[in-house]
Amino acid sequence: MGILKTIFPYSFNTKSTGELIAKIIIYVVCGFVVGLLANLLDSLPIIGRLFSVAGWLLDIYVVVGIILALLSFFKVIK
Helix, strand or coil, X not given: CHHHHHHCHHHCCXXXXXXXXXXXXXXXXXXXXXXXXXXXXXXXXXXXXXXXHHHHHHXXXXXXXXXXXXXXXCCCCC
């Protein structure tokens, strides 16, 4: 659990529903902005591929972060 807390420090210690919703919105907005940037740079050969891979990795990070925030809020994990 210590590794998860170091990789996803923002997902833990959620105390209220408003705070949970704010964390989820921040995760979604970050994923959207990087995805938009990756789509804009997709036409460039090498940079587009790098941003495409970074976009996929960030999408995975966002999904896992949201799941951990929900599990932490509902006290499934500590």
